Amino acid sequence: MKFVVQRDQLISSVQDVMKAISAKAAIPILTGMKIKAESDGITLTGSDSDISIESFIPAEEDGMINAEQIEAGSIVVQARYFPDIVRKLPEKTVEIEADASLKVTIRSGKAKFNLNGQDADEYPKLPALQTDDNFEIQADLLKNLIKQTGFAVSSMETRPILTGVNVKMDEETLHFTATDSHRLASRQVSIEDMHAAFSSIVIPGKSLNELYKILDDNDQRVEISVANNQILFRTKHLNFLSRLLDGNYPETSRLIPEKSQTRLHLKTKELIDTIDRASLLARDERNNVVKLTTKDTETLQISSNSPEVGQVAEEVSLQSMEGEDVKISFSSKYMLDALKAIENDDVIIEFTGAMRPFIIKPINGDPILQLILPVRTY
Amino acid sequence: MKFVVQRDQLISSVQDVMKAISAKAAIPILTGMKIKAESDGITLTGSDSDISIESFIPAEEDGMINAEQIEAGSIVVQARYFPDIVRKLPEKTVEIEADASLKVTIRSGKAKFNLNGQDADEYPKLPALQTDDNFEIQADLLKNLIKQTGFAVSSMETRPILTGVNVKMDEETLHFTATDSHRLASRQVSIEDMHAAFSSIVIPGKSLNELYKILDDNDQRVEISVANNQILFRTKHLNFLSRLLDGNYPETSRLIPEKSQTRLHLKTKELIDTIDRASLLARDERNNVVKLTTKDTETLQISSNSPEVGQVAEEVSLQSMEGEDVKISFSSKYMLDALKAIENDDVIIEFTGAMRPFIIKPINGDPILQLILPVRTY
The missing domain is CATH 3.70.10.10 (Proliferating Cell Nuclear Antigen)
Structure with a gap:
């Protein structure tokens, strides 16, 4: 694997992906970040089992070259060091190379780092979410829905279902509800072209909180699909996958x-x-x-x-x-x-x-x- | 005690004085802030025994009225609550009043706080530093001296003397030296009109660190005097008093x-x-x-x-x-x-x-x- 990438693009992608990486991950390789180079661009992946984030840097976009001299391949780098290294590199471009012995070389200007990598084949496969049942919502509206309800989830694990936000589908209306049993927050929005295969799901509050931080506050479309107890939020260059909470959300309307x-x-x-x-x-x-x-x-x-x-x-x-x-x-x-x-x-x-x-x-x-x-x- | 004061002036003075107040002070009344009103202005005092800070708000200065309707008196308020209250008050002026039963009333706009105060007579007297042996230095130069040496003090209490900065007087030169025995930082400056009664003192690094935060980075004069194992830094509206460290500072020149x-x-x-x-x-x-x-x-x-x-x-x-x-x-x-x-x-x-x-x-x-x-x- 080898490529040269614009440092600012790489920093931005690394920051997004880091939101899913925990130093305390139960599976050791998940403390790392997966880097995959293909002819059309570079994909970074981070996951803590609950949340998985993939960020894609297209080789070329709108006539701008983001990545070049790409030799396909993949490697896992230690997430503990990689972000700081990238952030502090001296030049605007970075060359990243991994050899067969899993040695990763990072070059920028006169600086050269040699890091011990891990085999990308050992990195867990993310669950594939193949479904046509999806709908779209504007990023800024989705952020608002999260902001107006997410704070009211319970922080207590005694009733795990209340640590999530209940999302219900009803004709062409989306209902967000959160309660910790002392207070409740709810918000509805209308959605066009709804093709969703669910009527009620519960998304972990923590996942929505991380999604909120990653999404830009603009009118780009976020495609949402649900299958196999997972929810996928997809934007142009980002896949944000979260598990859903099991169990029945309490009926709140009579409150x-x-x-x-x-x-x-x-x-x-x-x-x-x-x-x-x-x-x-x-x-x-x-x-x-x-x-x-x-x-x-x-x-x-x-x-x-x-x-x-x-x-x-x-x-x-x-x-x-x-x-x-x-x-x-x-x-x-x-x-x-x-x-x-x-x-x-x-x-x-x-x-x-x-x-x-x-x-x-x-x-x-x-x-x-x-x-x-x-x-x-x- | 009663007065009406400009809120911004009060906030600024409270912030300075708070740097000397510790919630864990050994003497309970030192967890409070002393407020003293006199016809010429308001004095706030905070102390943790090691450092004492007095900030003065003149009733009138440069034709501006900072405090008015002053009825002389003094009170001690709980430093845990007072700064946040002052910061969040709705109007530009604040009325503070204390009655004989030590009840403190704070009014601003429609907001009215009643706080339990403590008797100012129980607040320790700050040591008087009466000496003609003093010299002056510009605030920005003093800040530079602290910044260029203070980081090198020891953080270990095993050799307490090394937790301070050694200040030596030699003809008309001031020497600042700090070492933790692994590294050493020193800086000299020339001082005019030196009338100092000391040749070598050791100022706690922590005190200098707090002084650094309070001093503005400008050319105002800071008057420094040393007596009775205390050092006083005096600016126009601020008295900053610190105890000195006991003991002999090691001879560093041969290193x-x-x-x-x-x-x-x-x-x-x-x-x-x-x-x-x-x-x-x-x-x-x-x-x-x-x-x-x-x-x-x-x-x-x-x-x-x-x-x-x-x-x-x-x-x-x-x-x-x-x-x-x-x-x-x-x-x-x-x-x-x-x-x-x-x-x-x-x-x-x-x-x-x-x-x-x-x-x-x-x-x-x-x-x-x-x-x-x-x-x-x-």
Whole structure:
């Protein structure tokens, strides 16, 4: 194997692929990165069994030469050293060569590294995902779906299914839902040309988090296909493969109250800033509890009390209020997560009682819903 | 106590003072920050017994009002919460008030915090440093002295005296020296109007490190005075007090070879980049050892060999070479620290044998000297 590649292209691909590589991988060869050279380009692969990422550097694209002098072949290099070496090389191009004795030579300018490689034949084959059942979604929209729901997955392994995001298919609508049983985040989007062979899957929150970091925030198309308990996200030069979680995701729709006793309309940023301040004193306590109290139809108060430290209280203007007075306590962290996911200057909060879950949604009717269970305070 | 202060001024002072406050302070009240209001301004104080910092916010300066409505008094607030509260307040001004029951009220816009304070009378008195024996130095020059020597102090408590920087006074010259017994860094500067009552002191490296972070990189004057085993650095609005280390600093001048067998002239950045790359493979090994070998009078090679991982070798151009060939191994970390402290595009390295300390200095004759002990490799 031998090729000369543009260093910036290589750095970018290496960074993407590294997101799937763990120094603690159970199979030793998975601590390495696979490099495969073919006449049309270079493919890098990283995997930790749960997630696998392939990044392709085309030899030529849009009239630009990314890789040349290619002699086909493959090798596995130690992922512990390879990224730093590539990043610190002196010149704009890099020559990488592997010989039959698995010695890898990296040359750039006057610098020359000789690394011990591993046999690429020992690298596990990624599961092939051959299916016509797929659909496309814009990268920026997919990132938004992940951002608006992914934070609400459970971090506890006691109910493993809740560590994932539930994705449901319903006619031409995609539903993303995550809950840790104390709060819930959901978002729907319409999809055209849906050819999907699934009705409900659960994608590990960790996988979506890594996918979020790799995807660019633009309108490129991401092709999604599901088969054999795996999901594949494919862009022009990237294959991102994740296993799915086994088990039935709980039915969450009945958690969502259908009618409300109180409806508040507020400015999102003002409420975020106020709760952020009120949570400063509460941060040591379990859940960082703050209290919301309506004062009159134009004002509510956010307050927090931490006997050792002190109290804080601040009023927030209500844009409008309908229904009964409210006095409710909740986790400031959950509330801040939910409000930041709303992505609208104006927010509606609907309460159905001091001990019932309440709903946060944007005023514009976007199908985003955040639900939080209040905290009992005596 | 009561006053209204500009929030940005308060944030800046709080940040400085926080550098002396430790959550793990042995005396509980030292986990707090003392606030003292007088008609001419506000003084904040933080201390961890080793370092004490006072920051003064003048009520009026250059025609600008920083603090007003001042009612004299003092209080100690919990340093764990106060900085975040101040930073997140909504308006440009902050009102702070303490009552006789030690309740502290912080108001800004609609936000109101009530904190439990502590009695300022219980806060330790800082040692008074009354002495006419002082001298002045520019802040940027003092920062440079710290930066060029402070990294070489020992981090081991086995010889506590080596955890400090030795400062010697000699006619009108100030000598800064630090060594951890494997390498040494020293720098001299001339001082005018020296009235110092000391000939040799040792300042904790940690104190200088914090001072470095607080000082602005400009030509303001820093007044330095030493008395009662304490050193005071005073700027217009800041008092930085540190204890000195007890004990005799070792005589280091005899470590420095007086003549050399080989003298190399190199481009500093090229050598830094090459050693940085060579150290990538060595980073797990003790000391990150790299090898320097002269090839001919125009070229040297930097190389490193890590049997498990691989080898790296790279040539560097010599600007000039005088004397015998060199083959020597050393810690890449020590070498990089030393080269970065040189602050000159061209560097001279002088060797007196493979097992003797070697010297690194800038080509322009500035009184900076870096010394490194080689590593024995078999």
